[in-house]
Amino acid sequence: MLEKMSVHEAVGKRLAHDITEIRPGEFKGTAFRKDHTVCDGDICHLQKLGKNHLYLLDMEKDEIHEDQAAKMLAKSLAGTGVEWNDDPREGKITLHAAYDGILSVNVSSLAAFNMIEEVMCATRHNHTLVKKGELIAATRAIPLVMKKAPIERAASIAASHGTRTINVNRLQSLKTGLVITGNEVYDGLIEDGFAPVLSKKIHDLGSPVLNVEYVPDDSSRIRQAILKCLDSGCELLILSGGMSVDPDDVTRTGIREAGAVEMYYGSAVLPGAMFLVGYINETPLLGVPACGLFHRITVLDLILPRIMAGEHITKKDLAFLGHGGLCMNCKPCMFPQCSFGKGV
Missing domain, CATH: 3.90.1170.30 (Pyrimidine nucleoside phosphorylase-like, C-terminal domain)
Known part of the structure; x- marks a missing residue:
């Protein structure tokens, strides 16, 4: 129950709650704290705050x-x-x-x-x-x-x-292996751009890159590179390229041949629709499509921290990213101070 009284009558009484002061564009905060004992010098200030009356509390047990x-x-x-x-x-x-x-x-x-x-x-x-x-x-x-x-x-x-x-x-420090696929890179026709991009993302999240393997578009060679990374102690694998519908893109086949029994291909995110999440036993494996080389921010930037925080990503997680999963390609890019990936 509240007992109403004028500010003059409240002199000597203790405030029942904090009283807020707002000066537009300048200050918003507590002018008087709860349990402050009102004195004569407070009356003018309280009135300027619109407080011509104060209240005493007499609370019931409930x-x-x-x-x-x-x-x-x-x-x-x-x-x-x-x-x-x-x-x-x-x-x-x-x-x-x-x-x-x-x-x-x-x-x-x-x-x-x-x-x-x-x-x-x-x-x-x-x-x-x-x-x-x-x-x-x-x-x-x-x-x-x-x-x-x-x-x-x-x-x-x-x-x-x-x-x-x-x-x-907490983000875990996961020893990471990179498998860079593609004949054009393996044969030296073009310089690899994926390893530097992926390595920076991994390092920025506090994890080391343990292995970097370069392989051609050959499912058997991709399988061997994956197993080599696992044998060396990698706790996370990231594969680049070979994720599209092109018949030459055999990365997914190599992943399956390496023993991935849980594999989710496709995410409700742009850029990153052809993203892949898989698991070989308990080791997570991420397949990054070619868009990861062109766009600064993709679905990888939404999923990688969650993997490093110990989450087990499923098809449902990839599906729920659809709400807020459309990147607007703003110039300049303001991520993470934007709506991308903020739906869930």
Whole structure:
């Protein structure tokens, strides 16, 4: 229950909540913190903020204050790799990455959480690469005072999926083997451009390139190169070229002959429709089509961090990339500060 009084009557009383100040284009933040004791010198400032009346709280046993609610919600939402400060501001708590990694949001759980009346949580896009300390989400209870029951229900939803709703997964350092296919490169007719491009992407994500093998368009030679990389200890394989519908493109045949029993060809992404994800035992294998040589950003840049975060990519994952999977080829390219790959 709230007891209303004028600011003059509130002198000597403690504020029941943070009071926000906004100066357009200049400042938005807390002018007075919760539990601040109002004094005569505050009256003019409060009135300038539009506060001619303040309120005292007299809460029932089944009610909860916004700050306590925010703490309960943050604790339930935050999983592995997520940290937060137990100090709500204006009833809100922000969640941050505890280390470098890839953001993992249970989108269904988040939606169910936000369906509960009087609570909210907003996050950055799922599968976003984040740095230690970066803001990844924020949550709050919307009213100043509310019943405990919906807060407890929302907290239960947020924590009911084992890994909680919001996590940051560390990127693993995977020893990577590159297999560059194509007669034109193998015979020295053109200079290879794939190995430098792929190596940079791998190194930028903190993994080493262990092997680089060059092979002609021969499925048996491709198979041998794959097995050689595996024997040398590679934990991830990336093959370039040979992914199109041209009969000479036999890379997929070589991958299958090397023992891939789980293989998904085709993604709902442009550029990168002829992308391939496969597994030989538990070792992931990625097939990069020719577009990876022309475009700076392709489907590989969406999938590679997820592989290095330990995800097992399936056909469903490739299909769900369709929403947001159309690159607009902007000049200059602004990825990742754009909509590409942000649908799921």
